Amino acid sequence: xxxxxxxxxxxxxxxxxxxxxxxxxxxxxVEHLGSAHTPEDVALLKAAGRQKLAGSQPELDLGLxxxxxxxxxxxxxxxxxxxxxxxxxxxxxxxxxxxxxADDVFRQxxxxxxxxxxxxxxxxxxLEEAGVSSVSYPTINRRLPVFATDTFRDDLARVLxxxxxxxxxxxxxxxxxxxxxEAHEGDGFREPGxxxxxxxxxxxxxxxxxxxxxxPLRVEAFEGNKAETATMLPTxxxxxxxxxxxxxxxxxDAGMVSKANQKAIEQAxxxxxxxxxxxxxxxxxxxxxxxxxxxxxxxxxxFTQPWPAGPTDGRRDQVYYYRYKHDNARRTLKGIAEQVxxxxxxxxxxxxxxxxxxxxxxxxxxxxxxxxxxxARALAGxxxxxxxxxxxxxxxxxxxxxxxxQVEKSFRMSKGDLKARPIYARLRDSIxxxxxxxxxxxxxxxxxxxxxxxxxxxxxxxxxxxxxGVVTIGDQEVATAVPLDEDAAAVVEAIKTxxxxxx
Numbered sequence: 001x002x003x004x005x006x007x008x009x010x011x012x013x014x015x016x017x018x019x020x021x022x023x024x025x026x027x028x029x030v031e032h033l034g035s036a037h038t039p040e041d042v043a044l045l046k047a048a049g050r051q052k053l054a055g056s057q058p059e060l061d062l063g064l065x066x067x068x069x070x071x072x073x074x075x076x077x078x079x080x081x082x083x084x085x086x087x088x089x090x091x092x093x094x095x096x097x098x099x100x101x102a103d104d105v106f107r108q109x110x111x112x113x114x115x116x117x118x119x120x121x122x123x124x125x126x127l128e129e130a131g132v133s134s135v136s137y138p139t140i141n142r143r144l145p146v147f148a149t150d151t152f153r154d155d156l157a158r159v160l161x162x163x164x165x166x167x168x169x170x171x172x173x174x175x176x177x178x179x180x181x182e183a184h185e186g187d188g189f190r191e192p193g194x195x196x197x198x199x200x201x202x203x204x205x206x207x208x209x210x211x212x213x214x215x216p217l218r219v220e221a222f223e224g225n226k227a228e229t230a231t232m233l234p235t236x237x238x239x240x241x242x243x244x245x246x247x248x249x250x251x252x253d254a255g256m257v258s259k260a261n262q263k264a265i266e267q268a269x270x271x272x273x274x275x276x277x278x279x280x281x282x283x284x285x286x287x288x289x290x291x292x293x294x295x296x297x298x299x300x301x302x303f304t305q306p307w308p309a310g311p312t313d314g315r316r317d318q319v320y321y322y323r324y325k326h327d328n329a330r331r332t333l334k335g336i337a338e339q340v341x342x343x344x345x346x347x348x349x350x351x352x353x354x355x356x357x358x359x360x361x362x363x364x365x366x367x368x369x370x371x372x373x374x375x376a377r378a379l380a381g382x383x384x385x386x387x388x389x390x391x392x393x394x395x396x397x398x399x400x401x402x403x404x405x406q407v408e409k410s411f412r413m414s415k416g417d418l419k420a421r422p423i424y425a426r427l428r429d430s431i432x433x434x435x436x437x438x439x440x441x442x443x444x445x446x447x448x449x450x451x452x453x454x455x456x457x458x459x460x461x462x463x464x465x466x467x468x469g470v471v472t473i474g475d476q477e478v479a480t481a482v483p484l485d486e487d488a489a490a491v492v493e494a495i496k497t498x499x500x501x502x503x
Contacts, residue, residue: 003030005049007042010035012122017045019052031078034129034464048465079131081468082484083460086495087111090444093499094163100155105135105143113441115460148432154242156436157218160443161243164211171212171400173407174252176231178203206435207231209239214406215446219439221432232256233264247271249389251400266315273400276384280375282322285382299326302394321385321394329381336376343368410442451498452491462488
């Protein structure tokens with residue numbers, strides 16, 4: 001029977017695509033083409049398989065008989081040559097080989113995670129499918145504690161920062177996320193805590209520091225029940241100490257900045273651009289509305305409110321900026337109207353009383369909190385920013401703050417494309433090592449995306465189907481490869497060109 005394509009489920013939940021043949025009632029795998037987690041990737045592997053099946057007949061027509069000693073088709077070693085070379089070029093361009101303790105194990109774990117994020121136990125399978133001679137699982141386990149050390153983490157951060165070319169007072173972005181575990185009880189590190197996803201399982205808090213473009217600089221893990229506001233200063237101080245920096249400009253969301261945090265940043269002598277909490281309508285906006293009764297605030301208008309330091313304040317001069325955006329106001333007012341309507345229905349007994357900030361409880365009475373509604377409407381569309389860079393224009397401050405979208409993108413990539421979670425490890429060293437592998441994978445991915453203009457997911461999906469091989473014919477080895485199409489060739493060339501230019 002002629003060879004044909006077959007798909008099977010793997011232990012990791014992926015779909016493997018194989019070329020198989022059936023002889024005398026028994027099925028034999030001729031070639032394992034790879035495995036994928038999405039229908040699109042499976043379809044690409046099938047297309048590559050059909051291309052191989054369609055191309056097998058002309059080889060036989062050349063009179064090349066199968067090896068009589070081995071039986072079956074001509075022996076062939078296949079690799080994801082173009083994809084593996086591109087990933088290695090990016091890894092080397094970032095100089096990860098200079099990290100104290102980095103070795104082939106680290107390289108393989110970082111690059112395999114980009115091809116297919118999976119557990120350390122399953123990583124050798126991913127590498128085998130790529131045509132790479134994988135290190136053994138015991139070797140991986142033996143090396144993981146090295147990647148979890150402070151020395152390794154600091155040196156990796158040093159190399160990452162050298163690629164970002166940070167200078168004095170450079171902008172750095174900070175944000176946190178949580179990674180949860182399929183466990184029932186905490187252990188002092190993995191602990192239940194505040195979760196934006198409202199999960200109850202034990203978790204850890206992860207702080208990510210990036211440059212202004214979202215390129216990762218440092219990752220730190222904290223106890224799952226540690227407040228987000230308590231993670232910023234340790235990460236910043238460790239980063240500055242490792243790089244001998246006397247000052248940086250930290251950009252962070254208002255939720256990251258408690259009063260104690262802001263005071264500590266000031267005491268450390270750092271510059272900052274922070275989201276400002278606006279619990280009430282700022283004085284400058286109230287004054288403007290009094291001077292322009294009934295007149296709508298112009299879209300994009302920025303209000304400036306200096307806040308000079310007093311003799312006993314122990315801080316530098318600061319300035320608050322408040323920007324009004326019409327689209328933001330429209331969306332906010334719509335949400336307020338919906339919440340107030342729900343509050344009115346709940347108070348009238350038409351719907352159950354649920355959590356609603358506009359429901360006011362006074363003793364046993366429930367009323368709509370009209371004072372809060374008025375304040376919320378007055379603040380609709382207004383976003384506040386505070387900085388101690390008093391000589392910088394408002395446009396610079398606001399644009400710098402909105403670069404936080406870049407660190408959010410990096411978090412989405414690490415949790416989505418690179419699957420930082422689930423973490424199969426439970427020991428602190430293994431978790432720390434895992435996060436260093438993820439941040440290195442993230443750096444390689446961001447470098448490739450910047451170079452090619454393609455997402456890393458598209459890069460992997462496109463290049464992984466182009467296989468290269470060596471066919472053994474008697475005593476000779478003949479190289480063969482699936483030609484790259486125009487788009488794939490352009491991507492590969494862009495990476496090669498950037499490496500050749502030394503960027």
